[in-house]
Amino acid sequence: MAVHVPEALAASLVDSLGESGRVWAAGLPTLADGLLERWSLRPDGPTAHGVVGLVLPVRCEDGTPAVLKLQPVDEETAGEPLALRTWGGRSAARLLDHDPTTGSMLLERLDPARSLLAEPDHLAAAGEIASLLADLTSHQAPVGMRTLAEIADAMLAEVPEALGGLADPGDRRLLADCAAAVREVRPDPGDRLLHWDLHYGNVLAPVGPDGRAPWLAIDPKPLAGDPGFELLPALHNRWADLTATGDLPRALHRRFDLMTERLALDRPRAVRWTLGRVLQNILWDVEDGEEVIDPAQRAVAEALLGR
Numbered sequence: 377m378a379v380h381v382p383e384a385l386a387a388s389l390v391d392s393l394g395e396s397g398r399v400w401a402a403g404l405p406t407l408a409d410g411l412l413e414r415w416s417l418r419p420d421g422p423t424a425h426g427v428v429g430l431v432l433p434v435r436c437e438d439g440t441p442a443v444l445k446l447q448p449v450d451e452e453t454a455g456e457p458l459a460l461r462t463w464g465g466r467s468a469a470r471l472l473d474h475d476p477t478t479g480s481m482l483l484e485r486l487d488p489a490r491s492l493l494a495e496p497d498h499l500a501a502a503g504e505i506a507s508l509l510a511d512l513t514s515h516q517a518p519v520g521m522r523t524l525a526e527i528a529d530a531m532l533a534e535v536p537e538a539l540g541g542l543a544d545p546g547d548r549r550l551l552a553d554c555a556a557a558v559r560e561v562r563p564d565p566g567d568r569l570l571h572w573d574l575h576y577g578n579v580l581a582p583v584g585p586d587g588r589a590p591w592l593a594i595d596p597k598p599l600a601g602d603p604g605f606e607l608l609p610a611l612h613n614r615w616a617d618l619t620a621t622g623d624l625p626r627a628l629h630r631r632f633d634l635m636t637e638r639l640a641l642d643r644p645r646a647v648r649w650t651l652g653r654v655l656q657n658i659l660w661d662v663e664d665g666e667e668v669i670d671p672a673q674r675a676v677a678e679a680l681l682g683r
């Protein structure tokens with residue numbers, strides 16, 4: 377049975393990966409068919425996708441609902457199966473099977489219609505994320521995981537060139553301040569298993585009440601490092617909920633304090649690693665040709681720097 381590759385996914389694969397994205401998209405139906413047969417799965421509902429991944433709802437031979445996640449393996453996605461296996465279904469979707477050759481994963485099916493994006497109280501949603509992170513980062517990262525230390529070093533090496541790409545002196549100062557914050561914490565980069573991308577859309581409810589947990593994480597881009605590097609997604613996603621409070625710095629501080637308290641983090645270190653995440657975002661934007669710091673990133677950094 378031919379699996380349909382959504383046009384938007386094919387376009388986004390080409391956008392992100394160029395020719396190799398086109399080749400990957402063209403090979404997807406064959407890859408999916410092979411895995412359906414090998415793992416005795418049958419398609420069971422409409423496909424979902426993200427920027428580069430295809431998520432196909434399936435039923436296992438015994439009727440268990442699952443999803444097949446197919447994505448090109450790169451340094452960000454390579455650790456996903458190992459992280460999910462380490463978590464063993466606690467606070468994260470369970471990994472049911474994995475093909476190391478193609479990086480394909482068979483995952484426990486969660487309810488894609490119920491994510492933390494729909495939790496009415498955004499502060500409660502941030503609290504749920506903090507609770508999940510406390511559990512996920514209680515594990516030491518398995519050997520072989522990409523490290524925050526290497527990411528911090530790579531970022532710091534890019535700073536001099538990026539400074540030249542920003543037009544405004546205030547923006548250059550902010551970039552330099554974020555880099556200085558990273559330099560301060562770099563000597564102790566941490567060894568916890570980090571999810572790295574725990575925003576509200578990457579937290580789904582289980583299908584039906586299974587008595588396990590109200591919320592489970594999906595889609596890790598895992599790292600070994602300090603949990604302070606985990607906070608930015610939940611801090612700045614659902615931005616409209618922050619601005620609607622009428623006091624953006626206070627709203628950011630409330631989320632930040634809630635998360636650092638629930639994770640029992642040292643606040644000054646968490647501030648510095650969060651500025652490191654802001655640095656990462658600024659560097660990506662500059663690399664894409666942006667000459668101005670994104671106002672949301674600026675607002676987060678200024679709130680944390682107390683400006």
Ligand SMILES: Nc1ncnc2c1ncn2[C@@H]1O[C@H](COP(=O)(O)OP(=O)(O)O)[C@@H](O)[C@H]1O
Pocket residue numbers: 424425426427428429431443445469483484485486487488577578594595
């Ligand atoms: N285990 C799962 N159960 C149900 N739906 C899922 C599951 N994993 C992913 N999805 C759906 O597929 C979408 C994209 O998957 P995700 O793992 O978040 O990849 P990415 O965002 O990197 O493309 C999710 O937002 C969700 O709608």
Ligand SMILES: [Mg+2]
Pocket residue numbers: 426577578595
């Ligand atoms: Mg996702």
